[in-house]
Amino acid sequence: MTWHVMLEVVRDGPVPLGAQIADQVRHQVERGLLKPHTRLPSSRQLAQDLRVSRSVVVEAYEKLTGEGLLESVRGSGTRVAAHADTRIRKPVVLVDRAIPPVRFNLLPGTPNPVTFPHREWGASYLRALESTRWQGLGYPPLLGLDQLRTELVAYLGRVRGVLGSPDDTMVTGGFAHALGLVCAALRELGIDRLAVEDPSHDRQRQFIEENDIRTVAVPVGPEGLEIEPLYASGVRVVLVTPSHQFPLGVPMSPQRREELVRWARDIDGWIIEDDYDGGLWLEQRCRHLALQPTGPDRVIYAGTASKLLAPGLRLGWMVLPPELTAVMERVRVRRDLGCDGLMQLAFADFLRSGLLDGHLRKMRTRYRSQHGRLMRAVERYLPVATLVGPVAGLHVFAALPAGLDEEALVTQALQLSVLVKGGRVFHDRPHTARPGLVLGYTALGESGIEEAVRRIGQAYERQPGGVRRAS
Template identity: 40%
Template sequence: MTADWSTYRELLLPAVSGRRRAVETELRRAVRDGRLTTGTRLPSSRDLAEQLGVARGTVTAAYAQLVGEGYLTAKRGSGTTVTAAGTWPSDSRPEPDPTPHWRYDLRPGLPALNAFPRAEWVAAYRAGLAGLSDEELGYPHAAGFPPLRAELADYLGRVRAAVTEPEAVVVTNGSAEGLSLLCRVLRAQGHRSIAVEEPSHFGAAEMLASHGLRVVGVPVDDHGIRVDALSTTDCRVVLVTAAHQFPLGVVLHPERRHALIAWARACDGIVIEDDYDAEHRYDRPAVGAVQALDPSRVVHQGSTSKVLAPALRLGWLVLPESLREPVVERKRHDDLGTETLRQAAFAQLLRGGGYDRHLRRTRALYRKRRDALIDALAREQPSWEPIGVAAGLHVVVRLPPGTDDLALQRKYAARGVNAVALAHYVRTPLWPGLVLGYASLSPDRLREAVRELR
């Protein structure tokens, strides 16, 4: 195939600034978007340099680079041609679906991102980095940065009454990775099913299923997961949100806590305690971790996502001794360990008291916001019944019998209000409800949002 070489000035010159990289980049783009088709013979380096007004060496170097990348082929006596060795994707891609912009976003699970302690985090990051030795800038320990593991063990013992030691703590890239690691280790140990609360977060159930585990729902009542129903399943692993059940907001009753441990001992089982937002309790101190009742049977899981921000992607597992080595080994094979700089910053924030100060501030903030939401609902929707304890970042409201909560969600979405139906979290029929997050909106904005829920 031949080409009219006089056209290359018009083809390439508008984007060429005279530097080698500019010529190289524009030639590459011309191949990829189809302006230069497979088999097209290019001008000699001398001719193209004259057309573009650049040095011959600039074109020679650009040709050589693109030959090395496989875009062009150069043969003595045949010149340089566009390669036929492959096809190149177009640079034009369809626009992704835009993220919905809600007038009032009441989805559960998001903290007040505008309350993130930016100044304290920057200071902690700088201090953490300054304190790292040259050796600590190498590949991280698969189980986590040792100073952070020590700080987490101290924090969890002090705030959550967990029974732990630094050696039991594994730092992960958020709680999702922690759950993923556990799934693969447990499956390798012979587990084929896992029990979850019904209702529960659909994302967790989907992740469990994606790792080849059969998910079995166990009903929740006013006292938490029904351990009697759990005992009738063939599962030897269960995932629970004991301190603040998601989404219903109930607390696992003391008798159920002991029954859960007895179940695990009887069947040689494991309890995974997802402690996702236990620090946010507004009317009284949160109950201690179930893990303290039997550290050999309970995996305690937490993260910074509900206290600081999901963007940090920092989580942790407190593991029974029997699971420590296989989980750390799985983590090593996955990614060699969580990035050290974030861990060093978080360790500094814990050590210096910044994490505790932030929690005190946000507890007061969220309590006011929850109170504003509950008061507004009482005025505007007196037939709606709030469910669960004063805790966390969301509240569930029970709707009158016969209400279609999915239809209601669609109705509110048309008004720009993101109010999630309880039906999204259930696998078997339950009463109609809405799961309303309040942490990310001010009291005034929450009152405005409730006025739209008519």
């Protein structure tokens, strides 16, 4: 292996060649350009590159080794010493509040990385790599590679009831990327306001605002988004999570779905469907299909691999109303050059081979028992809580009695080593919202879930008026 570093020497200058090499290496280590453990070229190689005699390089390396900056290891050449960065001063970051170490993480959102199907994904990736001549390596089409769009349409039709064609399907870097593109397309269409559910994902609202679109909060009731206030708001586009409302978990009723699509048709508007954990139903009876088939001409359907596989893949997709496909492509051409081609081929293979189905089958079994354990633990240790929504997805919303200080409960739980997110932050007006907890259950094993909830129960008892739990 030939290693390369950026060094130059000036011949016929006042500084000897060996000293020039030593000075430059020293300088680069001190500036952090050459990191600890970095392998340097062999003395023969560097001498050849710099057109100096080998003894000049050997002398420079020996000098730096003597200073403790380099180390030479038999059989593996010369490297920057492991402790060399201790001479570099790093800025000290001050944390104003000490956060106790957390043993129990109940944050909602991501699958546990230990459940990622490494072997299967690796096999799909390898097949993608072996099968591609140029497709996965050249600039991909903006909508995405044909193979993946074809597989996605087949999968989404089969599993989510989504109606669409590959021509109107766009591969994205996750939902966040899709949402950024949609915001840009809305601006292009002269739209600068977007209705969002109240409650909804707090960071998503910020993201939309940062993309130059004002958000308008519309309340969610027991059947899903309220339609009257939506009409009253005068907006033309709404973002919803109909299958598993985030964070409450309630699915949108069939009647409300019809009303919502009627609203969009009445006002010539659009519905963005965030199907973030689509397909992760855990019981047959709560298998809610997507909203999109109720109004394919009005619904921008968006899905993501973040909950199904891993957020690190940055893989998502949209099925667009045909009327919007051209504007979305126009917007995208100004913003990026498409998604990672090899990743697309790998995911196409993963879908085609039924590996996603197999993985989700396994995950459903795992999540079902974790969810069951969570429900039993809440019943036992936090009986004042009411669990909202069906058995689906990666989190459960626990509504708590009005008047409880949610922030104090979350802080107290943290003192007991449980990291849990309160529900109020998701509301447009947090202080008027009913308190609650969003309980993610993927990071912990079943006994961990039980212990975490037991500690939350303890934290609750320490609140003013916190009633003793049932035994």
